[in-house]
Amino acid sequence: MDGVTVINHPLVQHKLTIMRKAETSTAGFRRLLREISTLLCYEVTRDLELTMETIQTPMQEMQAPVLEGKKLVFASILRAGNGLLEGMLELVPSARVSHVGVYRDHETLEAVEYFFKAPEGLSERLIIVVDPMLATGNSAIAAIDKLKERGATRLRFLCLLAAPEGIRNFQEAHPDVPVYTASIDSHLNEQGYIVPGLGDAGDRMYGTK
Numbered sequence: 001m002d003g004v005t006v007i008n009h010p011l012v013q014h015k016l017t018i019m020r021k022a023e024t025s026t027a028g029f030r031r032l033l034r035e036i037s038t039l040l041c042y043e044v045t046r047d048l049e050l051t052m053e054t055i056q057t058p059m060q061e062m063q064a065p066v067l068e069g070k071k072l073v074f075a076s077i078l079r080a081g082n083g084l085l086e087g088m089l090e091l092v093p094s095a096r097v098s099h100v101g102v103y104r105d106h107e108t109l110e111a112v113e114y115f116f117k118a119p120e121g122l123s124e125r126l127i128i129v130v131d132p133m134l135a136t137g138n139s140a141i142a143a144i145d146k147l148k149e150r151g152a153t154r155l156r157f158l159c160l161l162a163a164p165e166g167i168r169n170f171q172e173a174h175p176d177v178p179v180y181t182a183s184i185d186s187h188l189n190e191q192g193y194i195v196p197g198l199g200d201a202g203d204r205m206y207g208t209k
């Protein structure tokens, strides 16, 4: 699928399978989510640009590569996106973090922003927007709308699971934003859950159901 990278690293796929199992505990799910998010972060940052810097080793001076540009931003779509942050920040401790909360108004069907916080200089940073599930795509679309309204231009979207319907909607709204996922599942059911999926990601990571 154009614009979608499926991260099929064996460790990612193995951990995802355990996360999908209904019998996996909240503690187990959370631990796996932290581990898998580190691996996903490694893949989504694989092609970041480097620049050369002069450093002094104990032996001699050399030109050595460092990440180019301003610090990355990880933008979490509340609340389940927060589950991906911990593992990603372990890998990129200097990343800045944005939180975006949106809900759908049942009457107008508009996406309403209830929380937004982001670092300065969004227009100059690469922003990796995270949410474990790309289901209908509505919250991802709305969150990215909000980031673009504040100047974001370079974005990627990272999730664990995606539904084909969600990918279609998302790409229609934001064709410039590449999607990274560990799996494209079969479909969405009538309640908007990804099938076979893993259930409600927020409930599974926080034990709220």
Ligand code: URA
Pocket: 080, 133, 135, 192, 193, 194, 195, 197, 198, 199, 200, 201, 202
């Ligand atoms: N959100 C979830 O947490 N799970 C789904 O299957 C769909 C949306």
